[in-house]
Amino acid sequence: MDISSALKALSPDLSDSTKFNQRWGQLPGAAAALAIAQGAAKHRGLTLVVTPNSASAQQLKDELVFFAAPGTQILTLPDWETLPYDTFSPHQDIISDRMRALYQLPTTSEGILVAPITTLLYRLAPVSFVTGNALVLKKGQTFDLNEQARLLEATGYRRVDTVFEHGEFAIRGSLMDIYPSGSDWPLRIDLFDDEIESLRTFDPETQRTETQIDAIELLPAREFPLTKTAISDFRLRWHERFEVDHKACPLYRDICDGLAPSGIEYYLPLFFDQCATLFDYLPRNTRLITFDELAPLAERFWTEVNSRYENRRVDPERPLLEPKEIFLPVAEAFALMGGLPRTELAGQTPVLPALLPPKVPVNAKSETPLAALEQFLANKPDKLLFAVESAGRREVLLELLRSIQLSPTHFDSWQEFIAAQQAIGICIAPLDQGLQLSAPNLAIITESALFGERVQQRRRRKSGTDNDLAIKNLTELHIGAPVVHIDHGVGRYQGLTTIELDGQSQEFLELHYANQAKLFVPVASLHLISRYTGSEETLAPLHKLGSDTWDKAKRKAAEKVRDTAAELLDIYARRAARKGFAFKDPGQAYAAFSASFPFEETADQEQAIAAVRADMLASTPMDRLVCGDVGFGKTEVAMRAAFIAVQSGKQVAMLVPTTLLAQQHYESFKDRFADWPVNIEVVSRFKSGKEIDAIANKLKDGKVDIIVGTHKLLQPDFNYRELGLLIIDEEHRFGVRQKESLKSIRSEVDILTLTATPIPRTLNMSMAGIRDLSIIATPPSKRLSIKTFVRVRDDALVKEAVLRELLRGGQVYLVHNEVKTIEKAARELQALVPEARIGIGHGQMRERDLEKVMSDFYHKRFNVLIATTIIETGIDVPSANTIIIERADKFGLAQLHQLRGRVGRSHHQAYAYLMTPNPKTLTGDATKRLDAIAAADTLGAGFTLATHDMEIRGAGELLGDEQSGQIEAVGFSMYMDMLNRAVKAIQAGKEPNLDAPLGSAVEINLRIPALIPDDYLPDVHSRLIMYKRIANAADAGALKELQVEMIDRFGLLPDPVKNLFRITQLKLTAELLGIEKLDAGASAGKIEFNKEPQVDPMAIIKMVQTQPQKYQLAGANCLKFMHDMEHAEARLSTVETLVDSLAQAH
Missing domain, CATH: 3.40.50.300 (P-loop containing nucleotide triphosphate hydrolases)
Incomplete structure (x- = not known):
């Protein structure tokens, strides 16, 4: 008999009608999930599994998905994760999972439902509410946008500008975006007139569409209705139960206004004549599987319910319903459970020949680190599967197993492994613990059995993150916020405004300056505007239009920038010229060290680790900045770098800003390197002077491999025998003097800088190519803000x-x-x-x-x-x-x-x-x-907070007084742009232009509508961001990408938006040609060049000579052109053709 058949023969039959109650015994490790999956496969009906708590329910569900046959329906009904009578509502993702389960249960003929015991004790909305309010959408169906919006709001959906979470919807023109309850992906509905033309899923992070679908079910986004009838019933039942002044009850007033206040779930019975329980949703032929010790847990929960009711019932603003109205008494719940055929995972004799999962720990200190595994393999199991958490972890483990000549076959699923001839396999599986059966002799070894406890992350999907800081800054603009205009200085933002100009509607940013002066900036020139940061808003300067104050401030800042850029480049040129140390590739040892990392690396983290490793193995000294928010995994990047350095016989110094951090990092390093012969020391206030002297001597003699400490490590009494790597944590928290000390070390050794709240100076240096940069912007998957x-x-x-x-x-x-x-x-x-x-x-x-x-x-x-x-x-x-x-x-x-x-x-x-x-x-x-x-x-908020911190503390504390004065004068964003340009100019061997430190901007006026109409994109912030992204586009390819994205997100481009893109493309070409101004009307126009045009003058003279009726020179730098350009299209085409012909003479 093969293994597959042997396992099937072993598994108990849940459908055995002679055994109303069964006992399967206690099954250790993953054996419980395997037994349930196999038993449910034989059962012609639903299998309801009740677990002790939410965490065990989620783990069991993940394991069942792995063991169950393909196509098996596995549902979960999660707990609300709020306290009884809480003033919080469940997270929308939890409601989504619950609605999916409740909707599918009544019609489920086979499958598994997993629920914690507390979920069985909550009363639910009637079955008719859930099934009766589901809406099926299909392509070609008639769809009234306004009516649907009203229905969605009545079933708990929230109208927003951009859809990110379950239960949200947005309308833009003929498009509706919605994230349906119970759906894995949000949906974009594209209408033609009042008919659904297409249904497409989209990625909420990029807002780009993914795949076409034919139909979808829209389930309610709440477990109660908010229709006029439901609100009227709620009011009636409220007055029946509570004798309180309803005017003093915010919750009552919110419901009457059609709002869903937090904690409303605990008033569910007021929306319905009669509530249901989970047992009302269960289909016929449901089999119950329970774990041991459920009754005491249920009793404890009921005690907590009553205790909270007694403590909180006295609040006249929030009267409470009695527990029995919202919850099922424990005796009643267990009586209903008793009415179902039941299987208990309790008792002494397990139904499967299951043993404790194998423990085969890797001992890194031993000469034979995999000895325990080799000993286990000597018993020759019939089948052995290594279960890993991800593809990356699989590769790490395979590399380790090769050292004992073991090459497991890669399988995609449990079924594939069981059916295969090969005895040893490896598979990605969400198993917490392993499994061992005595007959057949089968085992699953998990990573925790090899490397100790791993922390699994529930992964939904990986995606990169676009961190455009300038654009993010604009989303924080509010009326009255200080902004910087390149040519006119610091003013105050007063919103977007539409103005009729030459008979055409144009959208402008309205800025106010000193003496009530107003400046209207066309949206096409949004690249000239940046948010002012540098000191707090109230202290930001307010410049006078037309005065020379701004030009002076700009020139002074430009001079400082030139000096800073030259100084920076000098340091980095010295480093590039030096030959650094090329570290050895530590090979198998590095693989074992990586394997013991107890988390799954994110995509960004993997890239950062690979980049650091490549830098260290190269002969040029490394200088890499790793930017990432708190908890995004920067420390592990440093640990891997330190490991490579130590394996090559070099010393590592980790510099941190505070003694507390020094101690914490020291402990982290000790913990991470516990299995390796590495000597680690810390210099902090926890050490006496005598101890510090002893450490300094050991450091000099090469007896310390890794040292962690504050700026003390930079003092002359610390001499390293062979320092190879300097890790700097949170560089921005060091004082200016310590930064000066660092400069002298910089050109000598490999440098790795870690930061959560980057100073944009450091970031811009990286972007200017002076420093290598790795951004870990992807939060560990499924993290919520x-x-x-x-x-x-x-x-x-x-x-x-x-x-x-x-x-x-x-x-x-x-x-x-x-x-x-x-x-x-x-x-x-x-x-x-x-x-x-x-x-x-x-x-x-x-x-x-x-x-x-x-x-x-x-x-x-x-x-x-x-x-x-x-x-x-x-x-x-x-x-x-x-x-x-x-x-x-x-x-x-x-x-x-x-x-x-x-x-x-x-x-x-x-x-x-x-x-x-x-x-x-x-x-x-x-x-x-x-x-x-x-x-x-939000996740990744470190970037935003860096600028906030500067506003609160002033730039001086972060950057040193010399630079901060210039920053406060011109604003942070502009200062960085100037520094960036100065660095590039010096790199190219040119002197930075002090009169035009930001280059010259092209001014184009074709007197045609070029804007994003508010009926196409109603949200002001979204419009502002799209304007900024269009204005910042670097080339034609970027503009094309933006057009595709806008069509995808907002629908077909109206003519004014098309014009905006074409004018922006003109601007890009004009900049390359040295054009400063381009003006055109109905019959004539002119092009003004700067002092150094990038066009062959002979080509312009030839145009004037051969077609004098069309072209004339008006002064040294101006070309006039005459043409019939009455209509917008003719004007755009004429100018495009002329600029293209000049580009060919470039």
């Missing part, structure tokens, strides 16, 4: 935040930055939340104790960590998704951002609570910092 709240410190709020996290199986950080009172804070929290398991961590603890605390927290031995800012950087704990920061007003912006980055590292919604004393006692700067961090809650 962090909901951030600034609140006055309150015990009830702290208790609620902690309980919400613990209820969904998560962990909490509480930052209490005073060591003296940290024990007291822990006792107070324990009294507040008795069910919490609390640990304490701070910098004054013994190193080993602190390490143990961090390790215990990582392994979930306790679920609340009260700590000082020692956690600012450190180990990733993906299940920690709530952070409470006490006295947040005392922290700097970058520090708050770093701390907040400790959470939000998984697919769960993360929460950050910034606790402050009474707001009246806060300083102005503290308030601004807290406002900025609360606003920048």
